[in-house]
Amino acid sequence: MNLDAAKQTFLEEARELLEDMERILLDVEATDTTDEQLNALFRAMHTIKGSAGLFGMDEIVHFTHEAENVVDLLRSGHLALSEDLSGLLLRCHDHVKAMLAVVDDKATQQEMLQTSLLDELRHYAQPAAVDEPAGSSQASAPEQGGLRDWVMSLRFNEDVLRNGMDPSAFFRYLRLLGEFLVVQPVLCRLPQAERFDPESCYLRFELLFSSDASQQMLLDVFEFVREDSQIHIFPVGEAAAHWPQLIADADEAEQAAVRQAWLALGLDPDATAEPEPAPPAKAADKASDKASEKADKPATGAAEAKPPRASESRFIKVEAAKLDSLINLIGELVIAGAAANLMARRSAQSALVESTIAIANLIEQIRAGTLSMRMVQIGEIFSRFPRVVRDVSKELGKSIQLNVSGADTELDKSMVDKLGDPLMHIVRNAMDHGIESSEARLAAGKPAEGNVWLNAYHESGSVVIEVADDGAGLRKDKILAKAVANGLVPADSVLPDGDIYKLIFEPGFSTAEQVTNISGRGVGMDVVRRSIEQLRGTIDIDSAVGEGTTFRIRLPLTLAIIDGFLVSVGNATFVIPLETVIECIELPPDALQGDAHNCLNLRGEVLPLLGLNRFLELGQPHAKRQNVVVVRYGDSKAGLVVDELLGEFQTVIKPLGNLFRHLRAISGSTILGSGEVALILDVPSLIHFATSQEAERFASHAEHAQQRGGHGNH
Incomplete structure (x- = not known):
């Protein structure tokens, strides 16, 4: 039995349940709560508690039990989900997550159990227990129910050991919920020594158990074996009524053995079934059962096998x-x-x-x-941010609403894992620097509540992720002045708006007047750009003073295999990512003759040209006819001048290694069918170079023309 694998499965499922819990709590803060949401919260805490008990994680069981009590009061109507209580449950979520992270460190777990959160949870639970009348049908938490004696008939399946379950673990967990009064093993199925299989389970137990837990809570202890085993739990007063059901599938020997066990428990199988009188506290237990029935499957006297969930067969986890x-x-x-x-x-x-x-x-x-x-789906990342926006907005004292769209946009898993931190930096900066205080927004004629948008969509074979806010926008003059003061640009520089905004990505650059816990230390945004570039992506900024700022991240769909377009320049072969190629045209003979501007009139549109033979220093072109591959990245276009077009080619991207990591024009390499190596062109960098080169030439030409005009006038 691989218990380590079983524990790992539990930890993964617990983390998924905690993610669901966090999402529900954030949802119910924004809207009215529903019974389904409260039941889901209860199931999350209850399932984690039950599973942790099977692995002997008593500290987690103790803490989640207290949290479960409060959630049970919520779903029974004793408590209303206020903002403070929602915040407390979110902190409990964080605490359970932290305890799961050190699950093998008993000493640390003991220390983490000494937390003030337990006192806060009991503070919410105690008033409800005191204020509610004893006979109320709404009481459902264990603290409101009195002790009750239960009959348990446990017939484990023979394969329970092979499936990684230890029956003794259920008994250890039951000790946390109550007290064993009498335990009678039934050994009639135990084979002779020569036929004994140590991997098979022959155990059956009849026992009396005293507990203040509800029937459903006791049934849920056996959640992992109920489908294959026969688990019956019912009050002592209803024992005779359930006797026929217990022996329905038993042979004569087993019926006789179970009868003897019941007599040892003080039970009479032949007694006339009479309903057990329910004192007020026990009536509360019945109400708890009804509440549990509403959340889970109806709790009958005997727990039958649950139908398997159809969705489980449709998915499989792969490393x-x-x-x-x-x-x-x-x-x-x-x-x-x-x-x-x-x-x-x-x-x-x-x-x-x-x-x-x-x-x-x-x-x-x-x-x-x-x-x-x-x-x-990129929603895997986006799901983190409702909690971030909630906590940061409260810390900053601002009212901020998060709007998410395009969460179903798909991206390579390896890229999703690396996008979390850059997006976190951008969102936190948007809330700290971008969104103004409610007073400042009202004074500017804006709604008091600010907005942050997260959006993702596909465009031209790439994934675009936008983080936008409706805050104050970026101040170009302030950024430029800071850049000049830091020596990043000359004092007389005249830069386009986009280049000014990108100065905030320089190391140590910050215009924040105060250092806060959120941002303003001058670190973070340079890490953002570096992280995006490592993913072969780009990041651009649009901003308008008083209206807001948009960060636009553009990434390739995958990092492994792409469709490429093969071209030759001189004696070398290059690959252009096919999703960036728009069309191919023949280069006019006089297009690159050293005139003032290397550009082409493409159906009325000015297209900057970049001769790859000259740019990559590959010598003069060998072909008589040259071609232009028109490429696009985002809103920018350029024409790459090549010697020969070789057609489409499936490209397996091979990294170049650390020696070539600073190359801006090359993003990787691939191996051709002939065994030769072809370099993959970095189209965004080439387009940026071509457009900026043309802009510089235009500015230089205009300056010379102005100087000539000035001399003429003189």
Whole structure:
């Protein structure tokens, strides 16, 4: 039995339950609560408590039990979910998460159990217990119910040990909920020694148990074995009524053994069934049962096997490392397929060519399917930010609303994992520096409540993520003055708005007048740019004073395999990412003759040109005819001048290594079918270079023209 694997599964499921709990608490803060939401909160705490008990995590059981009591009072109507109580439950969420992080450190867990959160939870639970009349049908928390004796008939499935479950763990957990009065084992199924299988479970127990827990809470202790085992729990007064159900599937020997066990418990199987009189405290227990029935499946006298959830069979968890290995192998398959296709074409055998084309099509489908496995919705990141906005806005004393759209946009899992921190920096800065105080907003004629928007969408084979706010906007004069003071730009610099805004990404740059816990230390934004660039992405800023600021992050869909467009320049071969290519045209003979501007009139649109042979210092072009590959990234276009167009090519991206990490024009390399290495062009960098070069030439030409005009007038 691999208990470590079972514990890891529990930890993963507990974290998912905590994520659901956080999301629900943030939702109910913004809207009215529903019974379904409160029941889901209860299930989260109850499931974590029950599972932790199976693994002997008593500290987590103790803490979640207190939190569960308060949530149970919420769903029964004793308490209303106020802002303070919601904040307390969020802090309990954080505390349980922290306890799970050090689950193997008993000493630390003991220290974490000494927390003031327990006193706050009991403060909410005690008034409800005191104020509520004893006979109220609404009471449901264990503290409101009196002790009650229960009959438990536990018949574990033979495979329970093979499935990683230890029956003794259920008994250890039950001790936390009450007291064992009498325990009678039923051993009639125990085989002879020669037929005994140590991996099979032959145990059956009949026992009396005293507890103030509800029937549903006791049934839920056996959540993980109820589907395969026969678990019956009912009050002592109803024992005779359940006797026929207990022995329905038993042979004569087992019926006789169970009868003897019941007599040892002081129970008479043949007694006439009479309903047990319910004192006020026990009536409260019945109300608790009803509340539990509303949240979970109805709690009958005997817990029957629950139908399996249909969704479970539709998903399977796979280690990310295994998926990475598969993608690497498919990358090698793409290269081998390209080599086979090249050899087939050279052989001029039509049947062989058709066969390699069919294989290439299958490889393409496998590639697309495997890459789609790595694609996850960006909502996985966005789901973190409602809590961030809530906590930071309260800390800053501002009223801020978060608006999320495009959460279903898919992105490579490896990129999603690395996007969390950069987005966190941007959102926190937007709330701290961007959004004004309510007083300042009202004075400016704005609503008192500020807004932060998170949006994601696909565009031209890329993913665009926008973080926008309706705050005060960026002050260009203030940024430029700070940049001059820091020596980042000359004092007489005239920069475009976009370049001025990008100065905030320089290391140590900050215009904050005060250092806060949120931002203003002059660190963070340079890390943001560096993190985005490591993902082969770009970040741009749009801003208007008094209206707000938008950060726009543009990223490739995947980091592993892309469709490329193969071109040759001189004796070298390059790959242009296909999603950036718009069209290919022939270069007019006089387009690059050293005139003032290297640009092309493309159907009335000025297109900056960049000759790759000159830019990459590859010598004069060999071909008589040159071609222009029109590429686009975001809103910018440029024309890359190449010697020859070689067509589409599936490209497996290979990193260049640390030696070439500073190259701006090259983003990676790939291996062609011939075994040669081709470099992958960094289109965003090339477009930026071409457009900025053309802007400088235009400014220089205009300055010379102005000087000539001045001399003429003189």
